[in-house]
Each structure stands twice: as C-alpha cells, then as structure tokens.
Amino acid sequence: MVALDMGGCMHRGIIQHELNHALGFYHEHSRSDRDNYVNIMYQYISPGQVKNFDKQNTNNLGLEYDYASVMHYNSFAFSNTSGQPTIVTIPAPNIPIGQRDGLSVLDVSKINRLYQCNVCAYLLNEKNGSLTSANYPSAYPNNASCVWLIRTPSNQVTLNFAAFDVQSSPNCISDYIRIYDGPTKKDPLLLDRTCGTGLIPPIIASTNQLLVEFSSDSSVTGVGFKATYSSVQCGGAFYTPERNFTSPGYPNSYGPNMNCIYTITAPVGKKISFMVTDFQTEDVKFCMYDYLEILDGSTWKGPFCGKGPFCGNYKIPSFTSQGNSLWLRFVSDSRVQFRGFQASYKFGEYYSLVFIYS
Numbered sequence: 001m002v003a004l005d006m007g008g009c010m011h012r013g014i015i016q017h018e019l020n021h022a023l024g025f026y027h028e029h030s031r032s033d034r035d036n037y038v039n040i041m042y043q044y045i046s047p048g049q050v051k052n053f054d055k056q057n058t059n060n061l062g063l064e065y066d067y068a069s070v071m072h073y074n075s076f077a078f079s080n081t082s083g084q085p086t087i088v089t090i091p092a093p094n095i096p097i098g099q100r101d102g103l104s105v106l107d108v109s110k111i112n113r114l115y116q117c118n119v120c121a122y123l124l125n126e127k128n129g130s131l132t133s134a135n136y137p138s139a140y141p142n143n144a145s146c147v148w149l150i151r152t153p154s155n156q157v158t159l160n161f162a163a164f165d166v167q168s169s170p171n172c173i174s175d176y177i178r179i180y181d182g183p184t185k186k187d188p189l190l191l192d193r194t195c196g197t198g199l200i201p202p203i204i205a206s207t208n209q210l211l212v213e214f215s216s217d218s219s220v221t222g223v224g225f226k227a228t229y230s231s232v233q234c235g236g237a238f239y240t241p242e243r244n245f246t247s248p249g250y251p252n253s254y255g256p257n258m259n260c261i262y263t264i265t266a267p268v269g270k271k272i273s274f275m276v277t278d279f280q281t282e283d284v285k286f287c288m289y290d291y292l293e294i295l296d297g298s299t300w301k302g303p304f305c306g307k308g309p310f311c312g313n314y315k316i317p318s319f320t321s322q323g324n325s326l327w328l329r330f331v332s333d334s335r336v337q338f339r340g341f342q343a344s345y346k347f348g349e350y351y352s353l354v355f356i357y358s
C-alpha cells in the first residue's frame with residue numbers, strides 16, 4: 001500500500017517515485033555501483049539522516065546508472081548546511097539529478113526487466129513480411145524478451161525460417177524461441193522451446209494468428225533468427241508430441257478446390273502413431289476428385305510407399321510410421337463436398353512393426 005500526503009505529494013513524479021518503492025526499487029543513489037557515479041558528501045549530512053544515503057546490495061538488472069531516474073535524490077537532499085550539496089555527480093558536478101517529472105526511460109526499462117514484461121512486442125499484420133531478432137545479423141542482446149504477433153488478413157499463417165542461431169543449452173533453458181498456435185501464450189504450442197543452430201522446419205498455424213516468443217538470458221548469445229511469413233489456405237505442420245487435426249471447416253463441409261498439406265515431424269528416433277477417427281469425402285472410382293493421401297516419410301522420396309488416396313467412407317487403418325515423419329495431402333475439386341476428416345497422432349518409441357494394408 002502507498003499512502004500519499006495531500007499537502008505535497010500529489011505530483012505525478014512523486015507518486016511514481018513512491019509506487020516504484022512499492023515495486024521494489026531503492027533510490028538510484030543507493031545502487032551498489034553508485035560510487036562510480038556520485039560522491040556522497042557526508043560532512044553535510046546530519047548523523048540522523050545518514051541512513052538515507054546507505055548503499056544497498058541492489059540488482060541493477062544489467063542497466064546503467066541513471067542520473068535522470070525519478071528515484072534519484074537531488075543534490076541538496078538532507079543537507080544541513082545551506083548551499084552545500086550532499087550528492088555530487090561524477091565526472092562533472094553539474095549533471096542534473098533529482099527530477100520528479102516522471103519515470104525516465106531507464107526507470108521504465110527497469111520495471112519491465114524486473115517483472116519480465118515483454119517490452120519488445122511487435123504486431124505484423126500484412127499479407128506477408130519478415131521478422132528478425134534484435135540486431136540481426138549481429139548478436140542479439142542479453143536478457144531479451146520479445147514477442148511477435150503475426151496476424152495475416154485471412155487464411156492460416158505460415159512461417160519459414162531463413163536462418164537460426166540461438167545459444168544451445170540443455171532443454172533450451174537459456175535462450176530459446178517458442179511458437180504458439182494463436183495470439184497468446186495460453187494458446188497451444190506449435191513449437192516448444194527450441195535453440196541451437198540449423199533450420200527450423202516450416203510452421204503453419206491453424207488460424208490467421210501466430211505468436212513467436214524469443215527469450216535470451218544474461219550470457220553468451222548467437223546471431224538469432226530471420227524468418228518470413230505469409231499465409232496458406234489450409235494445412236498444418238506439427239511438431240508437438242500429440243494432437244488432433246481436421247480438414248478445413250470440419251465437421252462442416254471442407255469447401256471446393258482445397259489442396260492442403262499436413263506434415264508431422266517427431267524427434268529423430270521416435271515414431272508416429274497415426275489414426276483417422278472420422279472420414280467422409282465424395283466417393284468416386286479411383287478417388288479422382290476429393291481424397292486424402294498419406295506418405296510415410298516427409299516427401300514422395302520418403303522411406304516407405306504412400307497410403308491412399310482414400311475417399312468416400314473408407315475406414316483408414318491406424319498405423320505407426322516407419323520413420324519420424326508423415327506427410328498428408330487433402331484435395332477437393334470444385335463440386336460436391338462432405339465433412340472431410342478428423343485425425344490424431346502421438347509420438348512414441350515403438351518396436352519396428354510393418355503395417356500391411358490392402
């Protein structure tokens with residue numbers, strides 16, 4: 001709680017100063033490194049007031065000493081001798097201190113750092129565009145905490161990385177990128193904490209919104225990342241250990257002229273247990289018009305032959321992948337639509353099992 005005296009404290013800078021104490025900040029001239037920036041003139045301070053000039057073991061949050069801080073005393077604070085300052089700035093004695101107009105730029109930065117707020121936040125709302133980490137292609141800053149909200153005018157956002165170099169650490173606890181399938185950190189993950197070097201595979205969100213989070217700690221950096229975004233009509237690129245997904249609009253009709261690509265990628269060494277839980281498309285011979293096809297591998301050159309095309313009410317058998325990836329395509333023509341498909345998958349360690357279907 002902060003109580004303020006009506007008599008002299010109802011000024012913005014004073015209110016902000018007191019609230020900043022409540023947020024956990026000491027006076028700027030009490031910082032652990034203050035002796036490099038100010039000299040305290042003890043000879044002009046009454047003994048009873050000396051505690052106001054005690055140095056504290058402060059967390060300076062990696063930000064420089066701030067003469068312009070709303071938390072800095074003025075030169076004559078608690079002086080017992082008229083005209084004699086109690087604080088003298090270094091290197092020159094005439095640097096202004098003690099302003100109470102309001103929070104300085106660094107005061108704001110300090111609050112954001114202490115409370116780990118995303119001070120670096122961007123909205124990207126064009127049809128397509130690009131994003132990079134700060135300072136790219138130079139090293140990104142320490143203690144970065146940034147988000148990019150990508151909101152394309154329609155369809156589904158797709159994000160393609162052109163470069164990726166983020167300090168590697170076990171479980172990416174130090175520096176990492178994380179991508180959410182929606183506009184907030186409460187949305188499901190498209191890509192969990194990722195670090196290291198090498199390319200991140202293409203990302204496809206399930207809607208027109210996607211959130212990219214980037215965080216760095218206080219040491220060792222890389223050059224960061226560069227990516228471009230645009231949108232696709234349908235499809236998905238999945239990296240999380242399990243999820244359900246459907247054809248566009250499911251359980252309503254999937255719409256005409258769809259060509260949707262879905263990729264599922266497990267970590268190397270894992271396999272994918274895959275299941276279609278509901279399926280209905282236009283039913284014609286050879287599945288010429290609307291169909292789902294599945295490749296056990298990431299492309300047509302994958303390690304195993306394709307499955308499908310499937311159409312009509314065909315009961316697609318469940319199976320486990322041979323390798324760590326699956327590739328699916330859902331196609332519709334211009335006429336006659338049904339509800340499409342609903343599918344689910346799960347990563348796992350499986351014994352080698354060849355699924356034979358006819």
Ligand SMILES: [Zn+2]
Nearest residue numbers: 017018021027
């Ligand atoms: Zn104070």
